[in-house]
Amino acid sequence: MSKFTEKTGIISSFDIRRPGVKVLYGVCFGILCIMALLCFFPPLWIITSAMKDIKEFFAVPPTIIPRSFHPEKLVETWNKMNFWKYYLNSFMSIGGCVVCAVVFNGLLAYVISKLRPRGSKVVFTLILWSLMVPGTMGLVPLFSSIVDMHLINTFVPLWLIAGANAFYVVLYKNFYDGIPQSLMEAAQIDGCSNMGIFFRIVLPISKAINMVVIIFAINAAWSDFLMPFLVLKSESLYTVMVKIFTISTGNGGFAADQQFIAITFAIIPPLILYLIFQKQIMGGMANSGIKG
């Protein structure tokens, strides 16, 4: 109960002593417990079901809490489907996307926020507009120009599209706006060139924002489906998302338990990322430029 003594907010530490408010607090706590259960149940059910033995998996009705546990099934299916191949493809896509996302969006935001040449305001307005209108809008012309550039069956369009992401530009711009101009003027008086300012002052203090954009870009590239699905036509280039989609909807002859395992493979990497970087991820989301 010691947590209550410093409680602030709508219900203060003073209110909580009243029995009615205590019940209300308990109800709030209960609702949150149900919410947590609802958030965790679906993926956990898929993951644990993937490791049931075949007899239990196909039992009618299906069991909610698994009785059997066979993690070796994951390894078997991994080898049978050559899943490392799709992981490798996804990692290829992620690598390029991260580099493009940081370099191109970061530089653009830096120019708009700090260098401010004439006309850069117009550029930022355009970026804000494209934040709202999705990539899927111009899907057909985009696809046809990718065909014209002979970039089908390469990762290049996926990488370059990550380099033109309005959301990352806004994230970077919000960060650079927060760097006081006086810091850079001081460097200038000390004889630092424009390049020097960027590499010696701005870059070292941008570590946090780079981290946020890198994590977002990794997650986006891993989860991206539509562009890889359209661009990567050859089976040997499929990313994990395209693969689990074709396994589950195409008639590739995969049984339901294999599909569960494939979904498990698709879920686990972002979950590891989340466990390690939850602070940066949630912080980045809260500062995403939506100002009330």
Add this chain to the structure above:
Amino acid sequence: MERKPSIAAGTTYKPKKFISYRLLYDVKAWLVMLPSLVLFFIFVWRPLLSGVFMSFFETQGFTITQFIGLRNYQDLLADPVFHQALWNSVQYTLWSLVFGFLTPIIVALLISEVVHANSFFKFAAYFPCMVPGVAVMLMWGFLFEPSENGVLNVILSMFHLGPFEWLQDQRMTIPLIVIAMTWKAFGGTMLVYLAAIKGVNQELYEAATIDGAGVFQRLWHVTMPRIYNTGRLLLIMQVISVFQIFYEPFIMTDGGPQNASVSLMLLNYNYAFKDFNTSKAMAVGGIVFVILMVLTAIYLKVTRENETE
């Protein structure tokens, strides 16, 4: 505000030299952002505009053949599937307001009030956002398995409900897809609200308490007005994002049963990549483009209002 860092105060440039120096500075700055702008042009702006442009032409595959004015739009408006898709988008919007708008607000309020296991609940609420979209939709597809095979039917039968047909029931498809979408996305929105709630001045609560306001009165008169601005922005954003629904029905139902869940973007995709009728796809794109532009204009107007307040 003039903030040109390279022109430090006190430097004595002659006017003419000053202008050329500034020009040089501008050119250099533009060169730094040129590669990024080229990418934006190729992958974002040009496709959007050329899509709208192409919608006024007859096409053969991906190449335009002749100008036909608004005929693509006339064809489209005569197509009953388009009517269905437009009506579905309205339904998607309404259902997403029912499930998706209040959920993040309520959860954010609860999380900001409950001090026990606070970071665990935050972790749990954002957890679904990290599950890749394709996996989420496939997963809910399995949960919504009809007949007594489905998990949800098993769970509901404990309460003597069902079995339901779930996604195969035309009346339920759209709300169920929206539930799956809300499950995936509410955590991110919740964090934005949470930041807004955290920003409320604590003294206001104390003042309200002294004035004799109860818990719910404080919620209504102190907290709500302070998250109102955030709320209306997120509301518009939500409507905008609902008009972009594509992969959710594409994966869960492929638009079925009997086009009951076809969204505008899915229709766009089907025209372009299944029927190879590019002109019609462009016309769908054009209509969605106009709708989204209007919504975006409202969004930017509200943002500006919020900033000046």
